[in-house]
Amino acid sequence: MDIQWYPGHMDKAQKEVQSKLKQVDVVIELADARIPRSSRNPLLETIIQDKPSVIVLTKADLADPKVTEEWKQYYRDQGIEAVDVDSKHKKGLHVIKEAALQQTERLQARWKRKGIKPRAIRAMIIGIPNVGKSTLINQWIGKKTAKIGDRPGITKNQQWLKMGKEMDLLDTPGILWPKFEDPYVGERLAATGAIKDELLDLQDIAYFIIGICQEYYPEKLLQRFGLEDKPRETSLEWFEDIGRKRGALLAGAEIDYEKAGEMVVREFRGGLLGRISLERPYDEASE
């Protein structure tokens, strides 16, 4: 499947992010825990250069916890701090601030060396659409923080949120875009719901999800759809058994692939198949 989708406003978004970046000390980059590689913007590293950053793996409640740990280790091995959160159930949010402050220790040491009066660290959240930016900001901030007015030396009319004494957070998240040209990336983004459904063939996406489950999580498919545990060679066999079991049928008892596909995708996105990761750090296909 080849998903081509490049709205014209992507360049504009990138420029906006670049200009906001000048005002912050640390970038909090969000990536979907189910597809950490595909949900990151490949240009971000070039854009942020040597600015301190933290990767936050979002929607961890939907991802395989063992694989999420592997991802965090993978990034740490590259010298990038990574944490995981489940904003839906307010889990893990407290570690974001700690991680971000830790990344700015060198900057703070420099201030001290130069006799500069310390100020709150300025942070911004960045991520592709639908990765969970607004949910995270809302849950993280709760009712504890108040908006603070314009600050000297930074663009007027931008709102900053006070995260305790040590940190201010730019309240508008930076929106970046994933790399659509790569069919693997497109497929993974589509599966998690990061691309508009009108642009997709849900049947293809369902095949992809079933393929991953067939390889790594066959027991989840058996359980969710109440299937008989028997050898199945192809994703198509799984797909057809699921369709039959759920009564997604056309006249003449033929499988209604469209309906079955939609159902698999919807249930995957809602976490009903269980906690599933679609990407692994050392999976050749996604590297």
Ligand code: G4P
């Ligand atoms: P964005 O600002 O980056 O575009 O993303 P947003 O926070 O709007 O989140 C996109 C979708 O992901 C929302 O679902 C949101 O509820 C869901 N989401 C965000 N964080 C988490 C999480 O930690 N766990 C889970 N399971 N879901 C999360 P939606 O279907 O678009 O809306 P709704 O169901 O909240 O109404």
